[in-house]
Amino acid sequence: MTDLLDGVRDHYRATGLTERLKAALAALGPEDQRLTVEQLGALDQFHTRGLAATAELGKLAGITAGMSVLDIGAGIGGPARFLAATYGCRVTGVDLSEPFVEAARYLTGRTGQTGRVSFQTASALALPFEEASFDAVLLQHVAMNIADRPLLYRETRRVLKQGGRFATFDVVRGEGAPNGGEPHYPVPWARTPATSFLLTAAATGEAIEAAGFRRLVWRDDTEAAKAWITQLRASGPPPQPNLGTLMGPDFAQLAANLGRNLMEGRLGVLTAVFEAASIR
Numbered sequence: 029m030t031d032l033l034d035g036v037r038d039h040y041r042a043t044g045l046t047e048r049l050k051a052a053l054a055a056l057g058p059e060d061q062r063l064t065v066e067q068l069g070a071l072d073q074f075h076t077r078g079l080a081a082t083a084e085l086g087k088l089a090g091i092t093a094g095m096s097v098l099d100i101g102a103g104i105g106g107p108a109r110f111l112a113a114t115y116g117c118r119v120t121g122v123d124l125s126e127p128f129v130e131a132a133r134y135l136t137g138r139t140g141q142t143g144r145v146s147f148q149t150a151s152a153l154a155l156p157f158e159e160a161s162f163d164a165v166l167l168q169h170v171a172m173n174i175a176d177r178p179l180l181y182r183e184t185r186r187v188l189k190q191g192g193r194f195a196t197f198d199v200v201r202g203e204g205a206p207n208g209g210e211p212h213y214p215v216p217w218a219r220t221p222a223t224s225f226l227l228t229a230a231a232t233g234e235a236i237e238a239a240g241f242r243r244l245v246w247r248d249d250t251e252a253a254k255a256w257i258t259q260l261r262a263s264g265p266p267p268q269p270n271l272g273t274l275m276g277p278d279f280a281q282l283a284a285n286l287g288r289n290l291m292e293g294r295l296g297v298l299t300a301v302f303e304a305a306s307i308r
Protein backbone atom coordinates (compact mmCIF):
# COMPACT_ATOMS: atom_id res chain seq x y z
CA MET A 29 0.00 0.00 0.00
CA THR A 30 2.81 2.43 0.97
CA ASP A 31 4.51 1.66 -2.36
CA LEU A 32 1.36 2.65 -4.24
CA LEU A 33 1.06 5.92 -2.29
CA ASP A 34 4.77 6.64 -2.86
CA GLY A 35 4.23 6.26 -6.60
CA VAL A 36 1.33 8.73 -6.52
CA ARG A 37 3.33 11.15 -4.31
CA ASP A 38 6.16 10.96 -6.80
CA HIS A 39 3.84 11.88 -9.67
CA TYR A 40 2.76 15.06 -7.79
CA ARG A 41 6.24 15.81 -6.34
CA ALA A 42 6.33 19.36 -7.79
CA THR A 43 9.86 20.30 -6.71
CA GLY A 44 10.23 23.92 -5.57
CA LEU A 45 6.56 24.55 -6.31
CA THR A 46 5.87 27.49 -4.00
CA GLU A 47 8.94 29.38 -5.24
CA ARG A 48 7.92 28.69 -8.85
CA LEU A 49 4.40 29.94 -8.09
CA LYS A 50 5.73 33.13 -6.50
CA ALA A 51 7.72 33.83 -9.66
CA ALA A 52 4.82 33.01 -12.00
CA LEU A 53 2.31 35.07 -10.00
CA ALA A 54 4.50 38.18 -10.21
CA ALA A 55 2.85 38.64 -13.62
CA LEU A 56 -0.48 39.26 -11.83
CA GLY A 57 0.80 41.91 -9.42
CA PRO A 58 3.07 42.51 -6.40
CA GLU A 59 3.28 39.93 -3.57
CA ASP A 60 1.19 42.05 -1.16
CA GLN A 61 -1.70 42.46 -3.63
CA ARG A 62 -4.69 40.20 -2.98
CA LEU A 63 -5.49 37.71 -5.71
CA THR A 64 -9.02 36.58 -6.58
CA VAL A 65 -10.18 33.00 -6.94
CA GLU A 66 -10.96 33.72 -10.60
CA GLN A 67 -7.41 34.96 -11.33
CA LEU A 68 -6.03 31.60 -10.19
CA GLY A 69 -8.59 29.45 -12.04
CA ALA A 70 -6.30 28.22 -14.85
CA LEU A 71 -3.67 27.19 -12.29
CA ASP A 72 -5.47 25.74 -9.29
CA GLN A 73 -8.51 23.82 -10.62
CA PHE A 74 -6.82 20.53 -11.46
CA HIS A 75 -9.68 18.73 -13.24
CA THR A 76 -11.65 18.81 -16.49
CA ARG A 77 -13.85 21.89 -17.00
CA GLY A 78 -11.96 23.90 -14.36
CA LEU A 79 -13.80 26.41 -12.20
CA ALA A 80 -17.16 25.72 -13.91
CA ALA A 81 -17.05 22.09 -12.74
CA THR A 82 -16.30 23.08 -9.13
CA ALA A 83 -19.14 25.62 -9.22
CA GLU A 84 -21.58 22.95 -10.43
CA LEU A 85 -20.43 20.40 -7.89
CA GLY A 86 -20.76 22.86 -5.00
CA LYS A 87 -24.30 23.65 -6.11
CA LEU A 88 -25.27 19.99 -6.54
CA ALA A 89 -23.83 19.21 -3.08
CA GLY A 90 -26.07 21.92 -1.57
CA ILE A 91 -23.20 23.71 0.21
CA THR A 92 -24.35 26.56 2.49
CA ALA A 93 -22.64 29.13 4.73
CA GLY A 94 -22.81 27.29 8.04
CA MET A 95 -21.26 24.08 6.72
CA SER A 96 -17.94 22.50 7.47
CA VAL A 97 -16.65 20.98 4.22
CA LEU A 98 -13.79 18.54 3.59
CA ASP A 99 -12.02 18.48 0.21
CA ILE A 100 -10.17 15.16 -0.16
CA GLY A 101 -7.18 15.34 -2.52
CA ALA A 102 -7.45 19.13 -2.46
CA GLY A 103 -4.46 19.72 -4.77
CA ILE A 104 -3.22 23.30 -4.44
CA GLY A 105 -6.59 24.33 -3.00
CA GLY A 106 -8.49 26.01 -5.84
CA PRO A 107 -11.81 24.21 -5.22
CA ALA A 108 -11.57 24.82 -1.44
CA ARG A 109 -10.97 28.56 -1.95
CA PHE A 110 -13.80 28.77 -4.48
CA LEU A 111 -16.32 27.10 -2.14
CA ALA A 112 -15.34 29.30 0.82
CA ALA A 113 -15.50 32.47 -1.32
CA THR A 114 -18.84 31.52 -2.89
CA TYR A 115 -20.74 30.09 0.07
CA GLY A 116 -18.92 31.45 3.15
CA CYS A 117 -18.46 27.88 4.45
CA ARG A 118 -15.35 26.60 6.24
CA VAL A 119 -13.25 24.24 4.13
CA THR A 120 -10.50 21.83 5.16
CA GLY A 121 -8.38 20.31 2.40
CA VAL A 122 -6.19 17.22 2.70
CA ASP A 123 -3.66 16.05 0.15
CA LEU A 124 -0.95 13.43 -0.10
CA SER A 125 1.54 15.82 -1.71
CA GLU A 126 3.43 18.01 0.78
CA PRO A 127 4.54 20.54 -1.88
CA PHE A 128 0.89 20.88 -2.97
CA VAL A 129 -0.23 21.51 0.63
CA GLU A 130 2.51 24.12 1.10
CA ALA A 131 1.47 25.79 -2.17
CA ALA A 132 -2.22 25.62 -1.16
CA ARG A 133 -1.44 27.47 2.09
CA TYR A 134 0.62 30.08 0.24
CA LEU A 135 -2.13 30.74 -2.35
CA THR A 136 -4.78 30.91 0.40
CA GLY A 137 -2.69 33.62 2.06
CA ARG A 138 -2.59 35.47 -1.27
CA THR A 139 -6.42 35.37 -1.56
CA GLY A 140 -6.81 36.47 2.10
CA GLN A 141 -8.80 33.34 3.08
CA THR A 142 -6.51 31.78 5.70
CA GLY A 143 -9.18 32.06 8.43
CA ARG A 144 -11.77 29.99 6.54
CA VAL A 145 -9.68 27.57 4.49
CA SER A 146 -6.96 25.27 5.84
CA PHE A 147 -4.88 22.37 4.54
CA GLN A 148 -3.17 19.30 5.96
CA THR A 149 -0.92 16.67 4.45
CA ALA A 150 -2.73 13.35 4.84
CA SER A 151 -3.87 10.28 2.94
CA ALA A 152 -7.48 9.85 1.92
CA LEU A 153 -7.12 6.30 3.24
CA ALA A 154 -6.36 7.45 6.83
CA LEU A 155 -8.14 10.77 7.33
CA PRO A 156 -6.94 12.59 10.48
CA PHE A 157 -10.47 13.46 11.69
CA GLU A 158 -13.01 12.15 14.19
CA GLU A 159 -16.07 10.43 12.84
CA ALA A 160 -19.01 12.67 11.80
CA SER A 161 -16.80 15.79 11.58
CA PHE A 162 -18.11 17.25 8.30
CA ASP A 163 -21.41 18.29 6.66
CA ALA A 164 -20.11 17.69 3.14
CA VAL A 165 -17.14 16.01 1.44
CA LEU A 166 -15.86 16.73 -2.07
CA LEU A 167 -13.65 14.43 -4.15
CA GLN A 168 -12.63 15.83 -7.55
CA HIS A 169 -10.37 13.88 -9.90
CA VAL A 170 -8.69 11.92 -7.10
CA ALA A 171 -10.28 8.45 -7.00
CA MET A 172 -8.41 7.35 -10.13
CA ASN A 173 -5.18 7.55 -8.08
CA ILE A 174 -6.55 5.26 -5.36
CA ALA A 175 -6.45 1.47 -5.58
CA ASP A 176 -8.37 0.70 -2.37
CA ARG A 177 -11.74 2.19 -3.24
CA PRO A 178 -13.67 0.39 -0.48
CA LEU A 179 -11.36 1.99 2.12
CA LEU A 180 -11.50 5.41 0.41
CA TYR A 181 -15.31 5.47 0.51
CA ARG A 182 -15.48 4.00 4.05
CA GLU A 183 -13.15 6.76 5.29
CA THR A 184 -15.31 9.34 3.49
CA ARG A 185 -18.45 7.94 5.12
CA ARG A 186 -16.79 7.79 8.55
CA VAL A 187 -15.93 11.53 8.67
CA LEU A 188 -19.34 12.61 7.29
CA LYS A 189 -22.32 13.32 9.53
CA GLN A 190 -25.35 11.15 8.87
CA GLY A 191 -27.41 12.89 6.17
CA GLY A 192 -24.31 14.78 4.95
CA ARG A 193 -23.44 15.02 1.25
CA PHE A 194 -20.61 13.34 -0.63
CA ALA A 195 -20.02 14.95 -4.04
CA THR A 196 -17.64 13.22 -6.43
CA PHE A 197 -16.40 14.30 -9.86
CA ASP A 198 -14.01 11.79 -11.34
CA VAL A 199 -12.52 10.22 -14.39
CA VAL A 200 -13.82 6.70 -15.02
CA ARG A 201 -12.89 3.84 -17.30
CA GLY A 202 -14.74 4.02 -20.62
CA GLU A 203 -16.95 1.08 -21.45
CA GLY A 204 -16.82 -0.69 -24.80
CA ALA A 205 -13.61 1.07 -25.93
CA PRO A 206 -10.73 -0.73 -27.69
CA ASN A 207 -8.60 -3.02 -25.45
CA GLY A 208 -11.24 -2.89 -22.73
CA GLY A 209 -10.83 0.89 -22.51
CA GLU A 210 -7.15 0.90 -21.50
CA PRO A 211 -6.07 4.56 -21.82
CA HIS A 212 -3.00 5.96 -23.56
CA TYR A 213 -0.43 7.13 -20.98
CA PRO A 214 0.89 9.49 -19.69
CA VAL A 215 -2.26 11.26 -18.40
CA PRO A 216 -2.55 14.15 -15.92
CA TRP A 217 -2.86 11.84 -12.86
CA ALA A 218 -0.37 9.13 -13.88
CA ARG A 219 2.63 8.94 -16.16
CA THR A 220 2.31 5.12 -16.29
CA PRO A 221 -0.49 2.62 -15.47
CA ALA A 222 1.30 1.84 -12.15
CA THR A 223 -0.46 4.72 -10.36
CA SER A 224 -3.79 4.69 -12.23
CA PHE A 225 -6.70 2.73 -10.76
CA LEU A 226 -9.71 3.44 -12.93
CA LEU A 227 -13.14 1.89 -12.38
CA THR A 228 -16.16 2.14 -14.64
CA ALA A 229 -18.91 4.55 -13.58
CA ALA A 230 -21.12 1.62 -12.57
CA ALA A 231 -18.41 0.02 -10.41
CA THR A 232 -17.67 3.41 -8.81
CA GLY A 233 -21.33 3.84 -7.85
CA GLU A 234 -21.49 0.33 -6.40
CA ALA A 235 -18.35 0.85 -4.32
CA ILE A 236 -19.69 4.13 -2.92
CA GLU A 237 -23.09 2.68 -2.05
CA ALA A 238 -21.47 -0.31 -0.35
CA ALA A 239 -19.75 2.13 2.06
CA GLY A 240 -23.10 3.44 3.37
CA PHE A 241 -24.29 6.02 0.85
CA ARG A 242 -27.58 6.63 -0.95
CA ARG A 243 -27.46 7.97 -4.52
CA LEU A 244 -29.00 11.45 -5.07
CA VAL A 245 -27.45 12.71 -8.33
CA TRP A 246 -25.91 10.62 -11.10
CA ARG A 247 -24.65 12.31 -14.26
CA ASP A 248 -22.46 11.18 -17.13
CA ASP A 249 -20.36 14.29 -17.90
CA THR A 250 -18.27 12.73 -20.67
CA GLU A 251 -19.83 14.78 -23.46
CA ALA A 252 -19.38 18.03 -21.48
CA ALA A 253 -15.71 17.13 -20.93
CA LYS A 254 -15.23 16.42 -24.65
CA ALA A 255 -16.85 19.75 -25.58
CA TRP A 256 -14.50 21.53 -23.13
CA ILE A 257 -11.45 19.81 -24.68
CA THR A 258 -12.59 20.81 -28.17
CA GLN A 259 -13.02 24.42 -27.03
CA LEU A 260 -9.55 24.45 -25.39
CA ARG A 261 -7.93 23.09 -28.54
CA ALA A 262 -9.53 25.89 -30.56
CA SER A 263 -8.71 28.71 -28.16
CA GLY A 264 -4.89 28.81 -28.52
CA PRO A 265 -2.30 28.99 -25.72
CA PRO A 266 -3.70 28.85 -22.14
CA PRO A 267 -3.55 31.87 -19.80
CA GLN A 268 -0.50 32.17 -17.50
CA PRO A 269 0.05 30.77 -14.93
CA ASN A 270 -1.60 27.43 -15.66
CA LEU A 271 -1.42 23.72 -14.75
CA GLY A 272 1.89 23.45 -16.63
CA THR A 273 3.39 25.68 -13.91
CA LEU A 274 2.28 23.03 -11.41
CA MET A 275 3.11 19.79 -13.21
CA GLY A 276 6.07 20.75 -15.40
CA PRO A 277 6.85 21.04 -19.11
CA ASP A 278 5.29 17.67 -20.09
CA PHE A 279 1.82 18.75 -18.93
CA ALA A 280 0.73 19.62 -22.47
CA GLN A 281 1.32 15.99 -23.47
CA LEU A 282 -0.55 14.65 -20.41
CA ALA A 283 -3.53 16.92 -21.18
CA ALA A 284 -3.46 15.97 -24.87
CA ASN A 285 -3.70 12.27 -23.93
CA LEU A 286 -6.66 12.99 -21.63
CA GLY A 287 -8.42 14.56 -24.60
CA ARG A 288 -7.51 11.68 -26.93
CA ASN A 289 -8.71 9.07 -24.40
CA LEU A 290 -12.03 10.87 -23.91
CA MET A 291 -12.57 11.21 -27.67
CA GLU A 292 -11.81 7.49 -28.20
CA GLY A 293 -14.17 6.38 -25.42
CA ARG A 294 -11.33 4.96 -23.30
CA LEU A 295 -12.21 7.35 -20.47
CA GLY A 296 -15.39 8.98 -19.20
CA VAL A 297 -16.27 11.61 -16.59
CA LEU A 298 -18.78 11.06 -13.79
CA THR A 299 -20.50 13.58 -11.51
CA ALA A 300 -22.43 12.09 -8.61
CA VAL A 301 -23.78 13.18 -5.23
CA PHE A 302 -24.65 10.81 -2.39
CA GLU A 303 -26.25 11.14 1.03
CA ALA A 304 -24.54 9.54 4.03
CA ALA A 305 -27.01 6.87 5.11
CA SER A 306 -27.08 5.22 8.53
CA ILE A 307 -24.28 2.69 9.02
CA ARG A 308 -25.59 -0.66 10.21
Ligand SMILES: C[S@@+](CC[C@H](N)C(=O)[O-])C[C@H]1O[C@@H](n2cnc3c(N)ncnc32)[C@H](O)[C@@H]1O
Nearest residue numbers: 073074075101102103123124125151152168173
Ligand atom coordinates in the same frame (compact mmCIF):
# COMPACT_ATOMS: atom_id res chain seq x y z
C1 LIG B 1 -5.69 15.70 -10.34
S1 LIG B 1 -5.33 16.33 -8.77
C2 LIG B 1 -6.89 17.08 -8.28
C3 LIG B 1 -6.72 18.14 -7.22
C4 LIG B 1 -8.00 18.85 -6.77
N1 LIG B 1 -9.00 17.90 -6.30
C5 LIG B 1 -8.56 19.68 -7.88
O1 LIG B 1 -9.56 19.26 -8.47
O2 LIG B 1 -8.02 20.77 -8.15
C6 LIG B 1 -5.31 14.85 -7.75
C7 LIG B 1 -4.88 15.14 -6.33
O3 LIG B 1 -5.17 14.00 -5.51
C8 LIG B 1 -4.13 13.86 -4.57
N2 LIG B 1 -4.15 12.47 -4.10
C9 LIG B 1 -3.97 11.34 -4.82
N3 LIG B 1 -4.04 10.24 -4.03
C10 LIG B 1 -4.29 10.69 -2.77
C11 LIG B 1 -4.47 10.06 -1.52
N4 LIG B 1 -4.40 8.72 -1.37
N5 LIG B 1 -4.72 10.83 -0.45
C12 LIG B 1 -4.77 12.19 -0.55
N6 LIG B 1 -4.60 12.84 -1.71
C13 LIG B 1 -4.36 12.12 -2.81
C14 LIG B 1 -2.89 14.24 -5.34
O4 LIG B 1 -1.80 14.54 -4.51
C15 LIG B 1 -3.40 15.42 -6.15
O5 LIG B 1 -3.23 16.62 -5.47
